Amino acid sequence: MRGVNLGRPGTWLLGGTLATSLGGGMQTLAAGKLLYDETGSIAAFGIVLIVEQLLTFTVPLVAGPWVDRGDPRRICTAIELARGTALIAIGCVMLSGPSPLGWIMAMSLCIKAGQPFYRGAMFSMAPAAVPGAALGTFNAYSNIAQQGGALLGAAVAGVIIQGWGASACFLVTGAGFLLSGLAIAAARMPRPEAEPAAGKGASAGWGPVVALLRTERGFARHLLLGTADNIAVVLFNLLLFALVARHFGGSAYWLSAMDCAFAVGAICAAPALGPLETRLGPKGAVRAGLAGQALCFAALAAGPGGPVVIGLALVLGACNTVSWTTVTTALQLRAGKAVRGRIGTARNLVTAGVSAALVPVVSRLEQRSLGFALLAGAVVVAAYVLLAGAVAGDRGTPGEDGAAGQDGTTRNETSGDEKEVTAT
Known part of the structure; x- marks a missing residue:
């Protein structure tokens, strides 16, 4: 980098x-x-x-x-x-x-x-x-x-x-x-392309996004994949207090240490992203990042000692950065210029919806067993690994057929000497 x-x-x-x-x-x-x-x-x-x-x-x-x-x-x-x-x-x-x-x-x-x-x-x-x-x-x-x-x-x-x-x-x-x-x-x-207002009301402009999701193969899966790393963070934060209570007696100091370990891992991973993408490719980097997060949740479920828990939080943060950065970049390049704002907010909406469905279930599991709740987190992230494999096989991903246009068509936004960014 x-x-x-x-x-x-x-x-x-x-x-x-x-x-x-x-x-x-x-x-x-x-x-x-x-x-x-x-x-x-x-x-x-x-x-x-x-x-x-x-x-x-x-x-x-x-x-x-x-x-x-x-x-x-x-x-x-x-x-x-x-x-x-x-x-x-x-x-x-x-x-x-x-x-x-x-x-x-x-x-x-x-x-x-x-x-x-x-x-x-x-x-x-x-x-x-x-x-x-x-x-x-x-x-x-x-x-x-x-x-x-x-x-x-x-x-x-x-x-x-x-x-x-x-x-x-x-x-x-x-x-x-x-x-x-x-x-x-x-x-x-440069100001991005602006779409003329259509229909009544400020929320009347979602038709092109719906058409894009329906007509371009794999775009809906790609949008769902864009929620993976945010969901992993939600699950980690949800279970963080219980983890600290189990391993550190609920100490506020260790609560901060766990939070800091995740953030430090995320920061340290950023400079290594370029070499990692060069070796594995963008698609491989995303799968590796998601798989690493799933393994971290599974390892936390096994109940390791305190220092290992801190290390796993650090690795979880690093893996989260690897997959989040690559997926976000690919989604930005794939989305047409005129609908990028709606694609960004749509991703946040989907994240909120998935969180609303998962959080009560994982919270209920945590009341019975923290290990079961952490294993559920591992299963959720592992499902995203499978989704990443499906998205990687879609045609029309960035770097192959170009970026998706507002009307569901695709167009190439990168010049020949720019780095190719592929969907994950």
Whole structure:
């Protein structure tokens, strides 16, 4: 991955990703702490999480078409500046007196409502900002920025909460969102193709995506494969507290150590992605990454000692980065320019749907046996390995027949001297 020039737009986008990840890492911790302090229970935070899930299923229906019909860079900039301004204003209010419960919940939901716009716009902007040959490298470094920002945010939040209280975190979180908005505004790039508005309502533009899923062989499978690594993270986070309770007596220190081990593994894997793809090919790299995650879940189910658990969390993070980066790059290149925003939000919708189906089942298994729950996680990720094999055999994958167009046709978006990116 050395020597790859991401260009000024790509560098600015990475800076924005780091800043917004830092803010997100602080906000969740600070909001949870404040809600618990105000109510004395986790019930209020649970209500926020439930409403956030409702937003996850509804807001993307509006966000995807909006991003594709407008300028993703301007939309992303506006979202970040709005979130940053709101957090700083609310932070000032809460620092001046008691923290109103309604303000805390409204602030958390406001941030969550902006995420589908931000994610859809970033998914759409990346191929326009970074040359095709460097897109995989950009996605790998983007993952580093996300993990590093979340780590830094959690660390800074702990210091701020200890010294000045949780309310002060919102000022720094808001500043992070503002910096992200300014960085994205500075990322000058060609504007992706915009689709003319059709139909009534902001969510009336999903017809081309539905047609694409129906007419292009394997695209639906590819979209489903794009949820694999996020699902693995959801399952790991779901079982993390039980793992720490079993092996480390529920220590908050070891909880942080496990979380950090996953993030460090993800960061360390990014520079090795290029050589790994050269040796195994993109399709092989995805299968290897998913298989590695399945084996890690199975090994955790066997109940190894504490140090081994930390090592497995590190390997899990590394394997997650390998497959996530390659699948995301292939999906970005395969999606037509005019529908990339909707494809990005569609992937998030599918992820939320799969999570909603799996989390109750795995949670129920964990009540009976943590080992059974971890084995269920291994089976889920192993099923994605089989799906990756099916996607690899599809025609019309990137690097073969080109990228999918808005109308279900395909077109080649890479020049002859650019690195070939194939579907996984």
